Amino acid sequence: VSVGSYNDMGTLLTSDDVASTFTARGPTLDGFVKPDTLAPGEHVLGLRVSGLVYSDASGAPIGSTTDRYIHMTGTSASSAFVTGVAALVKAARPSATPNDIKGAIVASGRQVQGSSVTAVDAFSALTRNATANAGLVPSRLLAKILTTAHQLNVNGVLWENVNWDVVIWDGVSWETVSWETVAWETISWETVAWETVTWEGVSWEDSVSAE
Known part of the structure; x- marks a missing residue:
């Protein structure tokens, strides 16, 4: 929040x-x-x-x-x-x-x-029943990082069912990341679902390049 x-x-x-x-x-x-x-x-x-x-x-x-x-x-x-x-x-x-x-x-x-x-x-x-993030697509920057690292195959994504428990952030380092040639044209957000996404074994220990 x-x-x-x-x-x-x-x-x-x-x-x-x-x-x-x-x-x-x-x-x-x-x-x-x-x-x-x-x-x-x-x-x-x-x-x-x-x-x-x-x-x-x-x-x-x-x-x-x-x-x-x-x-x-x-x-x-x-x-x-x-x-x-x-x-x-x-x-x-x-x-x-x-x-x-x-x-x-x-x-x-x-x-x-x-x-x-x-x-x-x-x-x-205390008495209001509502949910947040329904229908929202995630940051294209985050999606690009994950797909470049071969950790995510994006057909489109919703946030409400994301489980980050198995994601390892300890080794995250942005020092070698380059954004100069990042292109979003090939990312499609129209068909949103997590059915084919797996987070098991996801690790940030290796450097990520967004080229």
Whole structure:
């Protein structure tokens, strides 16, 4: 789940909430709307690590190293809220899959000024049944890497049934990868299915070239 930030304006009202100017907007190169949801991310009060120096955008220190709490701004703060909601959804529905949890969070959101992406709503997420990623095709970049490494035969792909448990990422290295001659013309996304895909034995230990 990709998380953006909104400003709650320091009030309990939701009608004055507005999307943060610094949060990302727009679709990815694959055409997917991002972020998936918004959560409070400006002047959020949280615990401060004792002895650690925090700095603002200008490099000036924030507060004292002996302070117990600190106000921080950024999508890192927003992500903590969404993580908590995800945990609540999982606790309420132990059998929920990651896609179910993401679907519940995204589908139950409420409108926020300045963004087409909705804000997380914990109460609504607990009772919303929805799934995420249905019908989405994966990154063409990822598919090209896998097919070039002879790890994937793509006739088209859906994300909802992907199982990454047997994929080994320990040896991933991009230093020798060249993208200059990558061409997507031969990749077809029209017939989407995982039936012929096998992930057994997939390993990134060997260098991958996308030529």
